[in-house]
Amino acid sequence: MSARDDIIGGIRSGLGRPALSEAAKGGLAARVAAHRRNLVPARAASLDAAGQVRLFVTMAQAVQTTVVRIASDREAPAEIARYLAAENLPAELRIAPDPALDELPWAERPLLTVRRGKAEAGDAVSLTPCLAAVAETGTLMLTSGEATPTTLNFLPDTHIVMLRASQVVASYEDGWDLLRTRGALPRTVNFITGPSRTGDIEQKIELGAHGPRRLHVILIDDAKTGRRK
Amino acid sequence: MDPTSRAFIENAHAGLANPVLRRALGIAGTGFPARRSEAIARLPEFEALRDAGKAIKDHTIAHLDFYLELYEKNVAAAGGVVHWARDAAEARAAVLEICRSVDAKIVTKGKSMVAEEIALNDHLEKNGITPVETDLGEYIIQLRHEPPSHIIAPAIHLMKEQVTEAFRAAHTDLDPDRAITEAPQLCAEARAVLRPKFLAADVGITGANFLVAETGSSIIVTNEGNGDLTQTLPKVHIVVASLEKIVPTLEDAATLLRLLARSATGQEFSSYTTMSTGPRRKDDVDGPEQYHVVLVDNGRSAMIGGEFQEMLRCLRCAACLNHCPVYTAIGGHAYGWVYPGPMGAVLTPALIGVAEAGHLPNASSFCGRCESVCPVKIPLPKMMRHWRERQFAQRQVAPVYRSGLKLWAWVAQRPALYHALVEIKARLLGWLGARRGRFRTLPLAGGWTEQRDMPAPEGRSFHALWAERQRTCQRETGQ
Numbered sequence: 001m002s003a004r005d006d007i008i009g010g011i012r013s014g015l016g017r018p019a020l021s022e023a024a025k026g027g028l029a030a031r032v033a034a035h036r037r038n039l040v041p042a043r044a045a046s047l048d049a050a051g052q053v054r055l056f057v058t059m060a061q062a063v064q065t066t067v068v069r070i071a072s073d074r075e076a077p078a079e080i081a082r083y084l085a086a087e088n089l090p091a092e093l094r095i096a097p098d099p100a101l102d103e104l105p106w107a108e109r110p111l112l113t114v115r116r117g118k119a120e121a122g123d124a125v126s127l128t129p130c131l132a133a134v135a136e137t138g139t140l141m142l143t144s145g146e147a148t149p150t151t152l153n154f155l156p157d158t159h160i161v162m163l164r165a166s167q168v169v170a171s172y173e174d175g176w177d178l179l180r181t182r183g184a185l186p187r188t189v190n191f192i193t194g195p196s197r198t199g200d201i202e203q204k205i206e207l208g209a210h211g212p213r214r215l216h217v218i219l220i221d222d223a224k225t226g227r228r229k
Numbered sequence: 230m231d232p233t234s235r236a237f238i239e240n241a242h243a244g245l246a247n248p249v250l251r252r253a254l255g256i257a258g259t260g261f262p263a264r265r266s267e268a269i270a271r272l273p274e275f276e277a278l279r280d281a282g283k284a285i286k287d288h289t290i291a292h293l294d295f296y297l298e299l300y301e302k303n304v305a306a307a308g309g310v311v312h313w314a315r316d317a318a319e320a321r322a323a324v325l326e327i328c329r330s331v332d333a334k335i336v337t338k339g340k341s342m343v344a345e346e347i348a349l350n351d352h353l354e355k356n357g358i359t360p361v362e363t364d365l366g367e368y369i370i371q372l373r374h375e376p377p378s379h380i381i382a383p384a385i386h387l388m389k390e391q392v393t394e395a396f397r398a399a400h401t402d403l404d405p406d407r408a409i410t411e412a413p414q415l416c417a418e419a420r421a422v423l424r425p426k427f428l429a430a431d432v433g434i435t436g437a438n439f440l441v442a443e444t445g446s447s448i449i450v451t452n453e454g455n456g457d458l459t460q461t462l463p464k465v466h467i468v469v470a471s472l473e474k475i476v477p478t479l480e481d482a483a484t485l486l487r488l489l490a491r492s493a494t495g496q497e498f499s500s501y502t503t504m505s506t507g508p509r510r511k512d513d514v515d516g517p518e519q520y521h522v523v524l525v526d527n528g529r530s531a532m533i534g535g536e537f538q539e540m541l542r543c544l545r546c547a548a549c550l551n552h553c554p555v556y557t558a559i560g561g562h563a564y565g566w567v568y569p570g571p572m573g574a575v576l577t578p579a580l581i582g583v584a585e586a587g588h589l590p591n592a593s594s595f596c597g598r599c600e601s602v603c604p605v606k607i608p609l610p611k612m613m614r615h616w617r618e619r620q621f622a623q624r625q626v627a628p629v630y631r632s633g634l635k636l637w638a639w640v641a642q643r644p645a646l647y648h649a650l651v652e653i654k655a656r657l658l659g660w661l662g663a664r665r666g667r668f669r670t671l672p673l674a675g676g677w678t679e680q681r682d683m684p685a686p687e688g689r690s691f692h693a694l695w696a697e698r699q700r701t702c703q704r705e706t707g708q
Contacts (some may be wrong), residue, residue, distance in 0.1 A: 185444055189504040
């Protein structure tokens with residue numbers, strides 16, 4: 001008997017029943033397919049779109065994410081240059097190989113070295129887009145893909161994320177729904193809530209354990225259209 | 230690891246006598262509970278979420294065969310492989326075989342309690358593969374060749390001085406005069422030392438907080454980002470997880486995630502919650518080429534349908550450890566195996582046998598804090614009582630206790646005799662202790678008087694005083 005059959009058999013004998021009937025299996029499959037939500041806290045769901053963006057910012061800042069708001073993504077290169085200088089970081093950027101990022105006016109910032117691709121060991125700063133942001137806990141939601149390698153989220157010391165206000169959703173469940181509309185799941189979905197940290201030495205929180213020491217969100221205030229609450 | 234749970238009493242005494250441990254546990258025993266209660270105060274729905282979490286886990290266990298089969302099907306559909314392991318030996322063999330298939334030399338590891346349970350590191354080392362723990366706490370205890378003392382904060386028994394000592398002893402290629410006395414310096418050194426290991430590893434092994442049947446995904450919850458580097462950079466990602474980690478849907482996972490971080494560290498959400506589904510896709514430029522899940526039973530399926538089934542709801546958040554007056558006094562090593570505290574007192578006898586771990590369910594004052602903070606409402610005290618009953622039934626209780634308990638039960642079932650004997654005892658002890666007001670030693674109660682004095686009774690039993698009071702009241706009210 002295979003280990004699998006042994007284990008499944010042991011579970012059934014513990015439950016005191018044979019394999020489920022086709023009808024019972026159908027009922028469970030329907031429960032899975034329904035994607036029914038359990039209780040979702042009112043904290044974010046009760047707010048309108050602008051309130052959710054404000055809540056995202058508050059929650060993100062509470063866990064040491066820094067947030068700067070700009071009016072248009074065209075301002076991003078200038079803002080990134082300003083941020084790197086202010087933080088005394090090298091003017092070098094590894095950007096996600098995403099056509100939308102390529103189109104930003106990088107030429108206006110000739111002193112900024114911009115390379116695209118996955119992260120390499122020596123990269124100090126990365127710039128990535130994200131799929132969404134969850135207002136409830138100030139959490140960014142990033143997915144892996146051809147244009148969004150996961151290493152960019154973890155290897156560099158500083159991770160900068162471009163987020164549009166229209167991408168802010170209330171809950172993780174809203175994030176799952178968004179993911180499902182995009183077809184097959186990506187290899188990795190990263191929920192990121194603040195920079196890397198550890199409390200393993202005397203319970204004192206230190207930032208930058210293994211992942212980024214800094215998480216910086218560039219929030220683009222695009223108007224939300226056709227979406228209420 | 231070989232259990233030392235039989236030596237629990239000696240281990241606990243050693244813990245109480247260890248000044249470093251006392252200081253370290255003092256920090257842990259106040260910090261975690263305070264942060265947890267602040268986080269819960271910010272979420273009015275927390276109590277309702279506990280009920281929802283309990284319902285999800287109960288539903289899943291009641292249909293575990295269905296959800297495991299669905300999970301396996303969806304892992305395969307995403308290009309991954311599930312390896313079923315009846316016990317620790319099969320799980321170790323499955324991991325080793327995968328490592329050998331890619332000729333692995335270095336294996337990085339995210340924190341996994343199941344990997345501790347199956348003693349994976351020793352097995353890899355014996356077979357010429359170097360396992361590198363990458364969670365800071367796990368790395369520290371790996372350098373010190375000791376087991377974790379807490380399920381989410383493995384090095385919680387140490388102060389920074391011991392970490393400095395361990396790093397100086399291990400990192401001999403670094404400047405011996407470097408300053409590493411403070412936590413930021415120690416963290417920076419661990420980061421610098423481990424970064425090349427992440428990049429060099431052939432295989433990355435993580436645990437899983439949840440396995441999602443709907444999608445065939447594994448979810449890990451971490452703060453350091455080590456789990457993500459572990460599972461993203463090497464060619465192969467192996468997930469080692471026990472089978473009760475299954476949840477039906479992403480929505481169910483979301484509900485349990487809301488409970489987990491708050492109960493564990495008092496965070497709203499951990500820094501990194503990562504869901505992985507299969508190996509890298511055709512167009513991906515990074516990520517592992519292979520994705521394996523070693524699904525470990527090791528005693529869990531035998532808990533289904535019995536008195537300990539509810540233990541399979543456990544999320545491994547450690548709230549019960551952090552709130553336990555026994556755990557926070559003696560530390561995790563005293564429990565002698567992988568799982569300490571109240572959850573360990575219930576789970577360990579189920580996994581390694583009550584003959585081996587019989588002391589653990591007895592190390593409780595039944596204050597009930599563990600159950601009151603459990604995010605999925607596991608009745609831990611009730612289950613510890615079940616173990617005690619089973620020990621008694623299996624004649625694992627020492628003859629003197631057995632006969633004592635039997636005698637007490639016989640007397641307690643005869644109220645008149647019981648009251649008379651108590652009255653005699655109270656009068657006798659009251660008379661003997663009248664002068665000092667306390668006893669320094671008492672026959673048959675050495676365990677009590679070893680640490681503190683026994684106050685002398687006033688001379689009357691409670692029942693006698695109560696009866697007298699009732700009579701007085703009746704006279705005064707004229708009834």
